[in-house]
Amino acid sequence: MALAPFEVLFEADLPAYKLPVDLQHLYGRLGFPSPVLYSNFVSSVDGVVTLGSTPSAGSVISGKHPADRFLMGLLRACADAVVIGAGTLRATPGHLWTPGHVYPDLATEFTVLRSNLGRSTEPKLVVVTASGKIDASHPALVKGAIVMTTAAGAKAIGSRLPKRCDVVTVGKSSSSGKSIDVSDAIHELHSRGLKVLLTEGGPHLVGQLIDKGLLDEAFLTISPVVAGRAADSRLGMVEGVELLPKRGVWSTLLSARRHGGYLFLRYRTPAPAARA
Numbered sequence: 510m511a512l513a514p515f516e517v518l519f520e521a522d523l524p525a526y527k528l529p530v531d532l533q534h535l536y537g538r539l540g541f542p543s544p545v546l547y548s549n550f551v552s553s554v555d556g557v558v559t560l561g562s563t564p565s566a567g568s569v570i571s572g573k574h575p576a577d578r579f580l581m582g583l584l585r586a587c588a589d590a591v592v593i594g595a596g597t598l599r600a601t602p603g604h605l606w607t608p609g610h611v612y613p614d615l616a617t618e619f620t621v622l623r624s625n626l627g628r629s630t631e632p633k634l635v636v637v638t639a640s641g642k643i644d645a646s647h648p649a650l651v652k653g654a655i656v657m658t659t660a661a662g663a664k665a666i667g668s669r670l671p672k673r674c675d676v677v678t679v680g681k682s683s684s685s686g687k688s689i690d691v692s693d694a695i696h697e698l699h700s701r702g703l704k705v706l707l708t709e710g711g712p713h714l715v716g717q718l719i720d721k722g723l724l725d726e727a728f729l730t731i732s733p734v735v736a737g738r739a740a741d742s743r744l745g746m747v748e749g750v751e752l753l754p755k756r757g758v759w760s761t762l763l764s765a766r767r768h769g770g771y772l773f774l775r776y777r778t779p780a781p782a783a784r785a
Contacts, residue, residue, distance in 0.1 A: 514534060520763070525538040539583065547723050554731065559712065585611070595638035597709060641662030667763075716750040731772040
């Protein structure tokens, strides 16, 4: 069954790319300034975005809803690169972070959009890992990726990765291998001409980006499901950084769309307010 267009409930005055007709028909207007870093998550009604040890949590939470998968593909098609943490790579062992992988029915239209924007055929995959503990046989790494890590992480990786991968050490303070300076990581990507960046998490990486004031926009799909929490660790969109009550990130709603029982929200996410 063909995907019905999104219902636009609200939209601010935003940049607009010239989308191929089929993409424009389904979603409406979409565009970004440059440089920009935007995130994309799907959440349950009760704020769950991960399911502990369960792989592919996003697909489970969304129920593989076609509109959510289409938007994932569209947002990837707009980006120079997709930035993920090592946890997200581990949680999705067979995934490729390309537009066509998640929504193959419009793969050709996604490619046309990228060509119109002067982008490469597919967005570059960027994996952020402090420890260097990643599966070198993951299909996404076999295709080629930029792996951003610490000095200790680079040592742990050694020569294990496929030749199409580029290991980049970022941040002088990260030599201990405990953490990466995400500001240095984003600056490095900009220096490589990758300025329209999408991150699909995980929550700890997004927490670091928000903490540093680097995340410009957030796309959030609200799936009409209640996930619940018990003993298993189930995270929200942001983990590892405490914002309220001292410095909450008061975001601005940029657009709201509806598709069936699902809501598709877009926010501008400013830097956290100064600590009290």
